[in-house]
Amino acid sequence: MKMREEGKEGDEEVVVDGGPLFVTKEARYRGAYKVFASTILVSIALILFYRVTNIPTTTTTTELLAWIAMLVSEILFGLYWIITQSVRWRIAFQSPSKHTLLQRYDEEKMPGVDIFVCTADPILEPPLMVMNTILSAMAYNYPSNKLSVYLSDDGGSELTFYALFKASIFSKHWLPFCRTFNLQTRSPQAYFSPQNYHNNNDYNPNNTTNDDDEFQKQWLFIKKLYEEMKSDIERTLERGKVADGERNLHKGFKEWSLKSKKQDHHSIVQVIIDGRDKNAVDEDGIQLPRVVYMAREKRPNYPHNFKAGAMNALIRVSSEISNGAFILNLDCDMYPNNADTIQETLCFFMDESRGQDIAYVQFPQNYNNLTNNDHYANSCLATDMIELAGISGHGAALYCGTGCFHRRESLSGAHFKDYKAKLDHNMMMKMNPKVEEEDNRSVDELNEASKVLATCTYENGTLWGKEMGLVYGIPVEDIATGLVITCRGWKSIYYNPERKGFIGVAPTTLDVALVQHKRWSEGMFQVFFSKYCPFIYGHGKINIGIQMGYCVYLLWAPLSIPTLCYAILPPLCLLSGIPLFPQPRSLWFLPFAYAFLANTTYSLCEALICGSTIKGWLNLQRMRFIRRTTSYFFGFIDTLKKQLGLSQTNFVITDKVVTEDVQNMYEKEIIDFGGCSSIMLTILVTLALLNLVGVLVGIIIIKRIIIIQIVLSAMIVMVNLPVYEALFIRSDKGSISSYVMIKSFVLVSLACFIATFVI
Ligand SMILES: O=c1ccn([C@@H]2O[C@H](COP(=O)(O)OP(=O)(O)O[C@H]3O[C@H](CO)[C@@H](O)[C@H](O)[C@H]3O)[C@@H](O)[C@H]2O)c(=O)[nH]1
Numbered sequence: 206m207k208m209r210e211e212g213k214e215g216d217e218e219v220v221v222d223g224g225p226l227f228v229t230k231e232a233r234y235r236g237a238y239k240v241f242a243s244t245i246l247v248s249i250a251l252i253l254f255y256r257v258t259n260i261p262t263t264t265t266t267t268e269l270l271a272w273i274a275m276l277v278s279e280i281l282f283g284l285y286w287i288i289t290q291s292v293r294w295r296i297a298f299q300s301p302s303k304h305t306l307l308q309r310y311d312e313e314k315m316p317g318v319d320i321f322v323c324t325a326d327p328i329l330e331p332p333l334m335v336m337n338t339i340l341s342a343m344a345y346n347y348p349s350n351k352l353s354v355y356l357s358d359d360g361g362s363e364l365t366f367y368a369l370f371k372a373s374i375f376s377k378h379w380l381p382f383c384r385t386f387n388l389q390t391r392s393p394q395a396y397f398s399p400q401n402y403h404n405n406n407d408y409n410p411n412n413t414t415n416d417d418d419e420f421q422k423q424w425l426f427i428k429k430l431y432e433e434m435k436s437d438i439e440r441t442l443e444r445g446k447v448a449d450g451e452r453n454l455h456k457g458f459k460e461w462s463l464k465s466k467k468q469d470h471h472s473i474v475q476v477i478i479d480g481r482d483k484n485a486v487d488e489d490g491i492q493l494p495r496v497v498y499m500a501r502e503k504r505p506n507y508p509h510n511f512k513a514g515a516m517n518a519l520i521r522v523s524s525e526i527s528n529g530a531f532i533l534n535l536d537c538d539m540y541p542n543n544a545d546t547i548q549e550t551l552c553f554f555m556d557e558s559r560g561q562d563i564a565y566v567q568f569p570q571n572y573n574n575l576t577n578n579d580h581y582a583n584s585c586l587a588t589d590m591i592e593l594a595g596i597s598g599h600g601a602a603l604y605c606g607t608g609c610f611h612r613r614e615s616l617s618g619a620h621f622k623d624y625k626a627k628l629d630h631n632m633m634m635k636m637n638p639k640v641e642e643e644d645n646r647s648v649d650e651l652n653e654a655s656k657v658l659a660t661c662t663y664e665n666g667t668l669w670g671k672e673m674g675l676v677y678g679i680p681v682e683d684i685a686t687g688l689v690i691t692c693r694g695w696k697s698i699y700y701n702p703e704r705k706g707f708i709g710v711a712p713t714t715l716d717v718a719l720v721q722h723k724r725w726s727e728g729m730f731q732v733f734f735s736k737y738c739p740f741i742y743g744h745g746k747i748n749i750g751i752q753m754g755y756c757v758y759l760l761w762a763p764l765s766i767p768t769l770c771y772a773i774l775p776p777l778c779l780l781s782g783i784p785l786f787p788q789p790r791s792l793w794f795l796p797f798a799y800a801f802l803a804n805t806t807y808s809l810c811e812a813l814i815c816g817s818t819i820k821g822w823l824n825l826q827r828m829r830f831i832r833r834t835t836s837y838f839f840g841f842i843d844t845l846k847k848q849l850g851l852s853q854t855n856f857v858i859t860d861k862v863v864t865e866d867v868q869n870m871y872e873k874e875i876i877d878f879g880g881c882s883s884i885m886l887t888i889l890v891t892l893a894l895l896n897l898v899g900v901l902v903g904i905i906i907i908k909r910i911i912i913i914q915i916v917l918s919a920m921i922v923m924v925n926l927p928v929y930e931a932l933f934i935r936s937d938k939g940s941i942s943s944y945v946m947i948k949s950f951v952l953v954s955l956a957c958f959i960a961t962f963v964i
């Protein structure tokens with residue numbers, strides 16, 4: 206097949222053999238979806254019409270207020286529903302063709318790729334886990350002289366440095382092993398886990414025949430080496446410092462000879478494996494990729510801007526050392542799970558006709574520790590398979606902070622039109638891409654030259670964090686940065702391949718899950734409130750579908766308000782006999798029933814299509830309720846506080862360590878309420894009890910006019926069954942304390958008293 210393409214500049218024609226490097230397909234049945242969505246839109250309109258035309262005029266002010274609160278809630282729910290539509294109109298799937306890429310470009314023409322791994326705390330993020338990410342990144346199926354792996358350590362810890370040093374030694378055996386047996390899973394921990402042998406075709410001792418002696422021997426040997434590295438790293442972590450004897454093994458340890466604290470130390474850059482060194486080879490004599498350790502300078506009176514600050518320092522340091530044309534950004538727990546991912550991704554960037562304007566390629570976040578029914582709803586199946594692909598249908602992707610490949614120029618701040626002009630200029634001048642001059646500096650010189658770029662003062666008076674690099678001041682630096690890049694005229698790709706590209710660790714306690722969602726909802730609402738609000742900042746720059754797509758997430762926090770209204774007002778009004786919904790006999794009942802049933806059925810079907818179970822879907826409904834009434838609510842309050850200048854941006858790191866009893870509870874899919882903050886639990890329990898009382902009272906004094914309220918409260922009771930269990934039946938560590946129970950009882954009694962007797 207031949208593809209002809211008009212050269213954009215002049216009359217030159219580019220003729221490419223073998224077709225494009227990737228194709229985009231759109232999902233079918235979108236027309237049917239639009240028809241369905243219009244019926245819901247009609248029912249929303251009818252509901253609002255009913256609310257407005259039936260405002261109670263002859264009754265008490267309380268009733269009037271309750272009615273107005275319901276009206277406002279329904280307006281907000283309705284608006285949010287409308288916002289979530291654009292991501293369901295045009296769902297795009299991408300398929301790259303790496304074989305075409307490999308035919309067209311040989312190794313020499315492949316661009317440099319720099320991989321950034323961020324870690325921040327050796328206790329919350331165990332160095333062994335981080336090293337598994339590093340090792341699988343080093344083991345990518347990619348010419349090693351074009352590959353550099355950077356570890357940013359915001360913990361500034363010699364323990365992490367020690368682990369990296371150990372991993373660099375182990376890699377000399379690990380990389381040849383991966384290559385020889387063509388493994389796909391290249392994180393040693395994942396490869397050696399029993400699970401892997403179950404669901405992977407990778408060469409392994411269980412499915413090889415007897416004549417594979419060589420493999421068996423190697424496997425045992427490598428496994429032993431891995432176990433040794435693991436115990437060295439873990440022993441050192443337990444001891445809390447590197448043994449004196451081992452400090453002499455690498456001169457980098459000298460950096461810690463002065464007293465240095467996590468938040469107070471000078472900048473450290475150590476090239477651990479020098480990609481140019483002819484002696485830096487693995488056991489097969491093949492060149493190793495470059496490995497660099499960086500801990501940027503931290504001083505108590507300098508804001509360090511969390512992960513965004515670390516990334517920006519990495520951008521600068523890497524530009525000094527390797528200056529790869531593409532950058533892969535990984536959280537320390539997200540290990541590469543497919544050895545060919547780089548080649549697949551380059552298909553997007555290097556496609557002759559559509560590649561130029563692509564700034565980044567984002568992969569979905571996947572986890573390897575989910576339970577069957579995913580009881581903390583960590584997996585976001587519909588988000589990954591539909592919503593993000595839906596934004597992609599409009600030509601953009603959300604940058605989600607990990608599992609994302611960037612073009613160096615766009616991440617550093619270039620506008621697409623400037624980039625394009627430069628590119629066209631170079632083409633016109635028939636200039637070859639600048640041939641990199643051989644860098645003759647020694648490792649020590651490189652370290653020293655790079656250190657300067659990672660100091661606290663380096664960014665003073667520069668545009669870093671504003672116009673350059675990742676955006677500062679927002680806890681979801683990733684989302685904000687992606688939006689800014691998109692508004693600079695770049696396109697981006699969301700790619701969800703069949704074999705997962707990256708796999709990380711999902712929260713295993715309710716507390717961690719809720720704290721994470723609080724940071725996200727708060728951060729995203731801050732984006733909405735900031736100058737980056739997609740409707741304003743993006744106006745005229747990105748299409749409305751993308752603007753709406755961003756707001757699906759940016760508006761999580763305010764969604765807490767109508768949800769709380771819906772969870773509090775109906776049961777309270779039940780107690781005082783105030784009807785808030787039309788009677789079942791009235792025709793107005795229909796739009797309410799339809800909107801509810803149709804939406805629920807749709808969401809269930811969508812979840813099942815995306816691979817969820819029915820129980821998993823129910824769990825998602827529960828977690829949504831819990832998140833909206835706690836995490837999002839606090840995210841909402843804190844955003845307002847921040848707008849008023851009462852609080853500052855914070856970043857609570859997700860704990861990635863799992864103790865044994867937590868793990869046991871998690872595997873049995875029992876919700877661990879134990880560690881949750883008492884105020885979040887009080888809200889949860891109060892709402893659960895209030896609705897329980899509502900249902901009971903409703904059933905006793907059953908009146909037709911309040912049937913919808915009873916059903917609504919009954920739904921909330923159903924969703925909250927595990928809460929009652931943790932209150933009244935369980936007595937383990939993960940149950941709810943009697944302190945919280947008493948507080949909530951008092952609150953509910955007070956509310957009931959007021960509702961029944963005062964109103
Ligand atoms: O001061 C900091 C804080 C965090 N991190 C790193 O940032 C990453 C993400 O932190 P984590 O606690 O795991 O947060 P998550 O909620 O799991 O992360 C998601 O959400 C974040 C924004 O809220 C993004 O930065 C992440 O990329 C995205 O995966 C980790 O590798 C951390 O080591 C730093 O490097 N420096």
Ligand SMILES: [Mn+2]
Nearest residue numbers: 536538709859
């Ligand atoms: Mn994480």
